[in-house]
Amino acid sequence: MSDTGDTITITGNVATAPELKRTTGGVSITTFRVASGQRKYDRGSGEWSDAGTNWYTVSVFRRLADHAFQSLHRGDRVILTGKLRLREWDNGTKRGTAIEIEADAIGHDLLWGTTTFVKDGQPAGATPTEGSAHTADSWALPGQR
Template identity: 30%
Template sequence: MAVNVNLVGNVGKDPETKTFQNGGSVTSFTVGVSQGYFDKRNQWQDQGTMWLEVEPITQGAKSQLQYVHKGDKVHVSGLLSQRFFTRNDGTQGTALRVAAQTLSFIHRQPKDQQAGFADNRNGYTGGYSGGATTQPAAAPPEDPWSQPPTDFGNEPDPEF
């Protein structure tokens, strides 16, 4: 039985490739996921960070590895497993591992845009701007959708 997971977290270190004696290799990185909840007073109760090893297993996920860097916010979807190992001091350890089927990036807003948003496509800047509002730029006159409709369904219904 497989356990499918979706997680969003921050990359803890750049991807590392380990090569084995048989010639095989594995590239992986770690992702930290914040744990906690909002209590009845809507206050965040932090329960620490859970660290997971992420190993991309599909070609699509592997192709994203070149863009993964420490600090990136990522969304990972894949199969969860637990790995047991012996540390150098002889004690037993365990690690959670995700065999990533998909890997995508969550882009953060620049700090100067975090209070609102700015969408500069088509000259529009909107969102919170400290009390001042900015209206969208006028659409070009040749755009048939630039004006609201004027008939609003005053035509008779077609007969079937």
Template identity: 35%
Template sequence: MNETLVTVVGNVATTPVYRELPSGPVARFRLAVTARYFDAAKNTWNDGHTNFFTVWAWRALGTNVQGSVSVGEPVIVQGRLKVRDEERGGQHWTSADIEALTIGHDLSRGTSAFRRVARGNPALTAPVSERGEEAEGARDREPAPVG
């Protein structure tokens, strides 16, 4: 498979839009990626050109994006790059989309609190409280047999 995989670091530029489709849940948002360069003469960092990507997150990733990502937050996105050329109503435009495989907050620029989402067999996943502690009685439960 000859796909272009990319990893981009940028800021969420639009509020994620979440939809339930027949093919499953999807979330999309625009990501602003600005090049930075060091000007040795002025001893300062400067912003260069900003590229915008539309990030598509499908299935569980889309559901988690909807509950975790907000405008202005720094994120790292890894996924498949898809450049589209289209013409509508006599106007030609090109867009760069990323079909995300993974998305996470950029922890070099702040902190984040991870919350595991229980999926599948509830007996295999111990409920977790807001403080990260196991729910009362969860430690005493025997896990269900696998297989």
């Protein structure tokens, strides 16, 4: 596998159901594929047209892997950033290049819908209590209100 050393940010659709696995050491790894459609504007016709789709295999580790597995579903529109990796492959009859991203951050793309954020330690489905709504103070470091 070659490391391009590049950080990439993409938007796209989760194309496969996320799969969660654990190493023998207990490290969580979630993998899934993302389809990122490209569009281009034709000034002559004044219209947008499809310009192909890039496919990425995305891997996430540890807590982010657990959260991604619980939060993402096939078809969800996401934005993610991470390290780009290119891997040459050869199965004996075909050769190619796999494009992989080791994601550092993932979220739903809010251009296409809404989502609900639940912090670690907060019960799922819990509603914010009085004074815990997202205000400047609610994002302060612990012990600093």
